[in-house]
Amino acid sequence: MFDAVIVGAGFAGIGAAIQLKRSGIENFVILDREDDLGGTWYVNHYPGLAVDVPTTTYSYFFEPNPNWSRLFSTGREIKQYADDVADKYDVRRHIRFSTVVEGARWDEDAKLWQVTVNGGEVLSARYLITATGFLSQPKIPDIPGIDNFAGRVIHTTDWDDDYDPAGQRIAVIGTGATAVQLIPELAKTAADLTVYQRTPIWVVPKIDLRFGPRAKKLFARVPATQRVLRWLTDSIYEWMVTIGVVRYRTFRGRGNISAADLSKLHRFVTVRDKELRRRLTPDYDFGCKRPTFSNGYYRTFTRANVHLQDIGIDHVQSDGIVGTDGTKNVIDTLVLATGFDLWEANFPAIEIIGRDGRNLGKWWRENRFQAYQGVSIPYFPNLLSLASPYAFLGLNFFNTMEYQMRLMDRLFREVQARGATTFEVTEEANTRYLDRMTELLGNSLFTLGNCASARSYYYDPAGEPTLLRPTTTETAIREASEFPLSDYAIN
Incomplete structure (x- = not known):
């Protein structure tokens, strides 16, 4: 016992x-x-x-x-x-x-x-x-015919490290936080990448600082310095959640509007196609769905080998995906970035x-x-x-x-x-x-x-x-x- x-x-x-x-x-x-x-x-x-x-x-x-x-x-x-x-x-x-x-x-x-x-x-x-x-x-999407696809199917929670996307025709279903990280990586070498989007996601720029040897040495020798940095990042996130989520009524959504404006500016700078920007723009308030950070996600959709499909999926065939408009996209690999149940x-x-x-x-x-x-x-x-x-x-x-x-x-x-x-x-x-x-x-x-x-x-x-x-x-x-x-x- x-x-x-x-x-x-x-x-x-x-x-x-x-x-x-x-x-x-x-x-x-x-x-x-x-x-x-x-x-x-x-x-x-x-x-x-x-x-x-x-x-x-x-x-x-x-x-x-x-x-x-x-x-x-x-x-x-x-x-x-x-x-x-x-x-x-x-x-x-x-x-x-x-x-x-x-x-x-x-x-x-x-x-x-x-x-x-x-x-x-x-x-x-x-x-x-x-x-x-x-x-x-892991959540597996309930799409007619998905079990009949003859190519490779990979869920992001069961990634095959031996898989090489170079030269592949790939479809990614999902545009959540996982997809935001994965899609720019696949786009680098894929021959063709189609992203199937049901719900756009709010994405803001990522300030990703590198910690060099001096910073690491300082953190190790004087732990208080790292705790001060943690206090700063903790405070920023606490402030974001408090004004944007918990006390939404008190602040009347001003924090959400500001964050949404930052995301819109990010899209405007990286995506010059007005129609593509519109399709990548959520119609719900910032924070309703977990937002994420990326400097490359929006830019990826400006590549010639990357396509956004947001009209919906009708069914999957052995060699590709058929949209609700009847068009078929022939693919080699189906990536499920469909998150969790x-x-x-x-x-x-x-x-x-x-x-x-x-x-x-x-x-x-x-x-x-x-x-x-x-x-x-x-x-x-x-x-x-x-x-x-x-x-x-x-x-x-x-x-x-x-x-x-x-x-x-x-x-x-x-x-x-x-x-x-x-x-x-x-x-x-x-x-x-x-x-x-x-x-x-x-x-x-x-x-x-x-x-x-x-x-x-x-x-x-x-x-x-x-x-x-x-x-x-x-x-x-x-x-x-x-x-x-x-x-x-x-x-």
């Missing part, structure tokens, strides 16, 4: 493991379906992969990295950071790779979670922590059965998506679900992990102090928190802005923007450190 089972060995799982160790809990196991750690930063390795949040901000606050090569580091460097942190805090020895979790059920008599993995093995644990991330289940396959990512037989996925869909402090759900004792409704803080996952680790610290210290064996958030506390989140969202961009055409994954299947926690990072961290202990039944 384990004290805890953590599902997922990405940054959330690594952070949860570090916090368990800080709480004196060493008898735990991390289960991951992949054969290495890093989560999305291990699975994704397509050309052009890079973080779209400054790496000074995109890192654990307690573990700054003086070795970043640039402000927006590559996926390879982010993966190396995950390896380094896991090794430094002795996390790797707790991980069981290539282990698929099929489900978890609360045993009320034993007061334990029974976690079933592939092969039928059942692991017992006092605590269950799901760290499956928000971007873990956040809600249907990820909330939750595994079947979880709690007290009195309550099925978490079914309960969420029948009673609204909800989680106290973004981690706890009534009728699910000793469960911390780190990828839950109202968990994600704006643009930076690590700020989310920071407040979640603080909540774990406070909660486990209290459980240990009382000599207790279980904790469970009360229904009253959960309802109070849900009502507060709903009220706060009433002042946000997602309720008041023009977001209908964004097709944003921030919205759950019922149309509520429950992915994001509509508070500042400071508020989330304070509440995680000071929440009333009476909000939990600790026995």
Whole structure:
């Protein structure tokens, strides 16, 4: 029997493991379906992969990295950071790779979670922590005939590193953040590249500074210098999310309008064709769908070998794609940059059965998506679900992990102090928190802005923007450190 089972060995799982160790809990196991750690930063390795949040901000606050090569580091460097942190805090020895979790059920008599993995093995644990991330289940588009395509099909989450796009006729479906990074790379050598766009994306210029040897040496010798830089990047992003999303009513969308104007200027400078600019321009407010940074995305569409198709796809044939206007595009390779299935396959990512037989996925869909402090759900004792409704803080996952680790610290210290064996958030506390989140969202961009055409994954299947926690990072961290202990039944 384990004290805890953590599902997922990405940054959330690594952070949860570090916090368990800080709480004196060493008898735990991390289960991951992949054969290495890093989560999305291990699975994704397509050309052009890079973080779209400054790496000074995109890192654990307690573990700054003086070795970043640039402000927006590559996926390879982010993966190396995950390896380094896991090794430094002795996390790797707790991980069981290539282990698929099929489900978890609360045993009320034993007061334990029974976690079933592939092969039928059942692991017992006092605590269950799901760290499956928000971007873990690839989304395959439901397009007639796609299974009949005879050429190469590559989803960006399963990139073939041996694939050479040189001289190929390529179609890319999708224009989200992944596509913005990938498309300029493919265009460099492809004979012909057609981008199938359903929803345009807001793109702003990327100020990507390089960190030379002197800067790295300074960061290593005087860590305070890097913390000052992090404070700056954190503050900028916090300001952007606060005025553009959380307090949209207060600022009347002025921040969104300014950001949209910057994106429009970026398009005007790089794309001289007025009609092409129009087709690349979103018709929803800046921020309704995750925007991104790129200096080359818009420019790519001015290349002779790159074409934008936005009339829609009718079906796929063995050798190409037929548009809704009947025209056919013959291709060699079909690239699916279609993102992730956040809600249907990820909330939750595994079947979880709690007290009195309550099925978490079914309960969420029948009673609204909800989680106290973004981690706890009534009728699910000793469960911390780190990828839950109202968990994600704006643009930076690590700020989310920071407040979640603080909540774990406070909660486990209290459980240990009382000599207790279980904790469970009360229904009253959960309802109070849900009502507060709903009220706060009433002042946000997602309720008041023009977001209908964004097709944003921030919205759950019922149309509520429950992915994001509509508070500042400071508020989330304070509440995680000071929440009333009476909000939990600790026995």
